[in-house]
Amino acid sequence: MIKTVTYGAFAELVERRLANDFASSEFTVTENEIFLYLYPAIAQVITAQAAQYYAVEGIYPDLNSFNLTYKFDLSTALTKDNDSGDYYLTLPQVPVGLPEGVAIKSPTLIGSGKRSYPLIYISANTRNFALKMPTPAFGGYWYYEGSKLVIITSENLITSGKKLSVTMIASRGQNTADAMNLSDEAFSSVFDIVINKLTQRIMQPRDLQNDGVDKKTDK
Amino acid sequence: MAAPIQPYVLLRDVIWMYSEASKQDDTKFLRLWRMAFRGFVQMGYNSFWQIVTMSLPVNDNRTVTLPDDYIIWTKVGQQIGNEIVTMRNNQNLLTATCNYEGIGDVVNSNYWFNGHTRCGCSCGRGNIEFKIVDGAILLNTDFEGDSLLLEYVGAPDQNDDYAIPFQFQEAMIDWLAWQDVKHIPATSHFGRGDKNDRALQFRASLKLAKKMYKPFRYSDLLPQRTEFNQGGWDGMNSSGSGSGGTTKTETFSFDYNTTGDEGNSVTLPVLKDKIILELFLDSYLLSKVDSQSDMTPNTYMFAPATSTLTFYNQMNSGQNIQGLYKLTA
Secondary structure, eight states, X not given: OOOOOBHHHHHHHHHHHHHTSSOOTTOOOOHHHHHHHHHHHHHHHHHHHHHHHHHXXXXXXXXXXXXXXXXXXXXXXXXXXXXXXXXXXXXXXXXXXXXXXXXXXXXXXXXXXXEOOOOEEOOGGGTTTGGGSOOOSSSOEEEEETTEEEEEOOHHHHTTXXXXXXXXXXXXXXXXXXXXXXXXXXXXXXXXXXXXXHHHHHOOOOOOOOSXXXXXXXX | XXXXXXXXXXXXXXXXXXXXXXXXXXXXXXXXXXXXXHHHHHHIIIIISOEEEEEEEOOTTSEEEOOTTEEEEEEEEEEETTEEEEOEEOOSOTTSOXXXXXXXXXXXXXXXXXXXXXXXXXXXXXXXXXXXXXXEEEEOTTOOOSEXXXXXXXXXXXXXXXXEEGGGHHHHHHHHHHHHHHTSOTTSSOOHHHHHHHHHHHHHHHHHHHHHHSOOOHHHHHHHHHHHTTTOSSOOOOOOOSSSOOEEEEEXXXXXXXXXXXXXXXXXXXXXXEEEEEEEETTEEOEEOSSGGGOOTTSOEEEEOSSEEEEOSOOOTTEEEEEEEXXXX
16 A cells, blocks of 8 residues: 655656556656646645635644755855855755745754754845844844845854754655655645646547547657 | 743743744744833833942042943942942033032033032032933042942843843733734734734733732831831821721830840830731731730730730840831821
């Protein structure tokens, strides 16, 4: 019995559905093309769920089923911007278009079995004066632009040997063997979206006659 | 995690309490911290920042440099022998003609100008004055002494994070709840009613916090009243309590040369026509009994009679008795 659905398994499922069988070698839809439809489909389903919840409750849900935590080694993952003195790293993907704190949680430092307070988020609207006003005397600061995560903290913390733990909504996988970070009800919606889009794309004729004769004609 | 109750709560903990209660995420922390900081300044200055007393050195030019954490003074004094003399604040303008010896002569400097003109006013000990200008205390030129006592409101230390007394925890949460929506545009889903409700809730919480932080204690009241009433019997009146009488406080020293643990009957002629309500021996509240026969040896008790008080405990010479009484006449 299959327990874990990987990105590879999803791609194969889509291929079989489109080809109505195992895809032949002439089947033109590649795995990468399926994933290019898959990623936005996942994000679309997640944001729709969040918006639906927000419309009822007035707040955004935690969306834990879609969260994934990444760990970055501070000493290797960070690059210093010599102009600003800030450090930055590249996230595995651009966070989905939900508010900060929902699309991406505040990073924390981890190490030696301990977890720090969350780094303090700086809003884009206040970025130019946020640290020129009274500020807490603890912790570091962070913000993000696309997939770039910027850390403003002391040099000591960067070289402390700790790791940065970042939790964010993951609508992409790193390789085909990764398990999809998707709840079952969302899986069904995502699958339908991908099939619809790919069906339109390939205009694949399909043999709906169960007469034992294969009339499939690939483009 | 445990949840010990401490006398002080960190500002960030209060913020997270509000964040959690209002179902906000931790990316709103900086905005909320700044709101909490503003509330902390207001509440702290008005309610719970500590009064600090320091002995400061007097500089050669009769100035005293203020401490770094100085915010505002409450008292300035000088210790002369065993006595502390409270100094008066000179309210005159710096450029005014000398009204008091020394102080009015500061004309062209932020510090004491030594080329002063004496006015001929008699500046005795009671006229010791000071003025605070631009980070320093200015003193009379004839000020004698090398140190000054300064009682002031000190800025709290931001060690890691500020802390507030736990009594103000709910007030701070309600402050955050109010400030969180106060400046949000009217086009948002926060209406005027919601904002006003939160403002009222904060007002009530702040009032309660102040009461909790500095609760009314009856024993606190007595010394203040007696201090006010030291001139004699006709001192401060409180609001009347009971029927047909006015409540007053009285301090009288009890000078009894004890001879043992017996029930000691002490005649206090001032008690005539007065009903004793409460009586303290030093800081102990004495229990009131109807008669001397009800007393237990070695306990703090008293039995009032028409013109006498009888005590039953180990009396020492020179002990001070404070009483709250009601005039029956």
